Amino acid sequence: MNERIYTAGLVVIGDEILSGRTHDKNIAQVASWLQVQGIRLSEVRVVPDVMDRIVEAVNALREAYDYLFTTGGIGPTHDDITVDAVAEAMGVPVVIHPEAKAMLERYYASIGKELTEARLRMARVPEGAELIPNRMSGAPGIKLGNLHLMAGVPHITAGMLDALTGTLEGGAPLLSETVGCWTPESEVADILRQVEQAHPQCQIGSYPFFREGRVGANFVVRSTREEELQSCIDSLCDGLATAGFDFTPGGI
Numbered sequence: 001m002n003e004r005i006y007t008a009g010l011v012v013i014g015d016e017i018l019s020g021r022t023h024d025k026n027i028a029q030v031a032s033w034l035q036v037q038g039i040r041l042s043e044v045r046v047v048p049d050v051m052d053r054i055v056e057a058v059n060a061l062r063e064a065y066d067y068l069f070t071t072g073g074i075g076p077t078h079d080d081i082t083v084d085a086v087a088e089a090m091g092v093p094v095v096i097h098p099e100a101k102a103m104l105e106r107y108y109a110s111i112g113k114e115l116t117e118a119r120l121r122m123a124r125v126p127e128g129a130e131l132i133p134n135r136m137s138g139a140p141g142i143k144l145g146n147l148h149l150m151a152g153v154p155h156i157t158a159g160m161l162d163a164l165t166g167t168l169e170g171g172a173p174l175l176s177e178t179v180g181c182w183t184p185e186s187e188v189a190d191i192l193r194q195v196e197q198a199h200p201q202c203q204i205g206s207y208p209f210f211r212e213g214r215v216g217a218n219f220v221v222r223s224t225r226e227e228e229l230q231s232c233i234d235s236l237c238d239g240l241a242t243a244g245f246d247f248t249p250g251g252i
Contacts (some may be wrong), residue, residue: 003224006170007042008034013072013082014152015048025154026071033161038170039067041143049073054085060115062147064091067168072152074142083142087126090144097125101138107138133163172224177233180252183245184208185217191239192219199232201225205250209252218251 010030010160014024024046027054027209031041037085042065045157054073100123101115108115122139125131131149132141141160142149150160185206196204202223209216219236223229233249235245240247 004041004171005224006039006067007065008039008067008069009065009069010041010044011054011061011070012044012152013049013055013070013079015079017046017072018048021207026150026152029154029158030069030071030161033165035118035174036177037165037168037171040169040174045225046056046118049081051080051081051085051088053119054082058089058147062145065146067146067148069148069150071150071157074081074122074139074149074151076121080121083126084123086147086149090126090147092127094124095127096120096123097129097213100125100131103131103140104138119192132160135163174222174224175226176220176222176228177229178218178220178249178251179233179240180216180218180248181235181240181245182214182216182252184215188217188219188240188243188245191236191243195232195236195239198235199223199228201228202232202235206234211252216252 010027012024012026014022017024027044034041043061045057045061047057058068058070069241070082073080083094101120104119104123105115108119125142126144129144130144132143132150134140136156136159141151148164150157166197185208192204196202202221205220207218209219221236222234223232237247237249
């Protein structure tokens with residue numbers, strides 16, 4: 001198993017996200033998908049449809065992490081400028097990808113519509129790019145080096161991620177187990193700290209909640225090593241039990 005930790009950044013692009021008009025769902029699904037690939041999402045930036053801001057974010061994150069993903073801004077309208085921004089960041093021109101054009105021609109012919117100049121914009125790519133298949137709407141995603149440009153519409157993004165499954169080099173997938181407890185997290189903070197210190201290959205996250213008039217918390221243990229994960233869970237349960245706290249394996 002590859003012990004190296006692979007990382008990724010994500011740039012979410014769109015004025016509609018920042019205005020609150022559209023609620024982003026891509027961060028969660030990209031993060032979950034990456035985790036299965038053995039890649040950890042390490043940073044997310046949400047930027048407007050402004051060329052300089054996109055270029056700045058793309059350049060910063062593509063150099064900081066093994067992979068960079070973007071969502072949004074690759075459609076047919078005037079404010080879909082992600083391709084132009086990435087091309088500027090990479091120092092290459094924008095070109096019409098012949099395979100992308102052919103995909104769009106077939107798609108729009110199949111639904112009885114014309115490939116207009118606006119729709120042809122979705123065949124534009126930074127020079128040297130490869131395509132990410134899109135079974136939903138014909139307009140492909142784009143891959144250039146460690147960059148992956150994807151749609152902003154969540155179900156289309158999901159299809160593009162599915163097409164990428166198994167194609168990226170990654171490390172060991174991050175495993176997780178949860179223990180729930182009806183107690184304020186402050187009362188078990190020392191237990192959490194001691195257990196995590198005793199298991200350096202694991203991380204423990206504490207997520208408090210208030211339900212049914214009661215305060216509780218779920219403790220999520222994460223590790224790339226199954227044996228270490230189970231050992232940490234066992235130690236956490238033992239610590240909670242010894243201290244007199246009721247707990248629920250699997251979470252509350």
